[in-house]
Amino acid sequence: MFWTVLIGAVAGFVYVKTGGKTDVRHVLQWIIIGVAFVLWVPLAAAPAVRWRFTMFVLTNERVVTRTGVIAKHSKEIPLETINDVTFRQGILERIIGAGDLVIESAGEHGQDMLTNIRNPEHVQLEIYRNAEARKGIGRAGGPSLADELAKLAELRDRGVLTDDEFQARKRKLLET
Numbered sequence: 001m002f003w004t005v006l007i008g009a010v011a012g013f014v015y016v017k018t019g020g021k022t023d024v025r026h027v028l029q030w031i032i033i034g035v036a037f038v039l040w041v042p043l044a045a046a047p048a049v050r051w052r053f054t055m056f057v058l059t060n061e062r063v064v065t066r067t068g069v070i071a072k073h074s075k076e077i078p079l080e081t082i083n084d085v086t087f088r089q090g091i092l093e094r095i096i097g098a099g100d101l102v103i104e105s106a107g108e109h110g111q112d113m114l115t116n117i118r119n120p121e122h123v124q125l126e127i128y129r130n131a132e133a134r135k136g137i138g139r140a141g142g143p144s145l146a147d148e149l150a151k152l153a154e155l156r157d158r159g160v161l162t163d164d165e166f167q168a169r170k171r172k173l174l175e176t
Contacts, residue, residue, distance in 0.1 A: 003044035010036075015029050049069055060134065063103060064077075077107060079130055082103060083104045083105060087099050087117075100114065129144060145173060
């Protein structure tokens with residue numbers, strides 16, 4: 001969206017400023033349209049199509065990703081081989097509710113980065129919750145580790161906990 005708006009705004013501005021009835025200006029306007037289109041395809045259209053044909057699924061047994069428009073690529077990571085899941089969100093990504101997940105597993109490639117995942121913090125917690133359920137981990141008669149992490153995250157999001165307090169309590173939960 002960013003590139004579409006930026007290229008459209010710049011091209012529209014230059015198009016209007018070069019307006020007129022002469023043939024040279026008319027040719028210049030077509031050149032502006034052509035340059036804008038040539039820039040728009042790799043910067044906006046190609047990533048949008050790539051995003052549209054990318055699938056991310058979390059099941060109770062594995063994490064599955066499939067990408068590709070013409071040629072396809074698929075990756076399945078069994079939950080029992082996942083060692084660590086981290087997420088990253090920049091300021092703009094937090095605003096739109098997206099981010100990147102890095103899944104570290106005992107597989108051949110070690111780390112897999114999944115980009116543009118919707119609500120990556122929630123997905124991270126769901127991966128942990130499903131992995132714990134699969135391994136039979138959880139506190140007898142009490143909430144699971146993933147539930148407690150989700151509650152801590154909610155408290156942090158509501159402003160009850162600072163980021164430092166959240167990290168300290170998260171570390172303490174993960175150590176026990």
